[in-house]
Amino acid sequence: MPKPKDAFESTYPCEFYTPEELLEPDLMYTVPEIARLLQGLDPDATIDEGTEAVLVDWAIPWIMKNAADLVIAEPLEEDGPGYYGLAADGGDGT
Template structure:
């Protein structure tokens, strides 16, 4: 159910990193690693399964919105996830 804005103590701007601000141009990342970076965590930070599901839900649209600036690589095996990195022009 929607809530009135005045029912919150504080609101914040909804700002996201650009791919160039977030990703090392020499590395490729999984969606889970990108999700951690978007939260200010290290790519290999331990998070519980529920938290990972939530942060991945935020990362997928970020990848889609920034697709023009990204490249994708085939996973090393069929069981592994895909990897994303910065597009080089």
């Protein structure tokens, strides 16, 4: 149910990291690792499943919005996750 703005003590600008601010140029990350980074956590931080699910819900739109600045890689294992990283030259996949 929507809440009136005055129900909140304060509000903040909705600002997100750019891919260049968030990701190391020579590394590839899974969606959960990106989700942790967006919250200021280490990519390998241990968090509970419920928290991870919420963080992933934030990470997926961020990945979609920044797709032009990212590259993707196939999973390293058949049933493993895909990986995302910074595009070397602004998004052509090389």
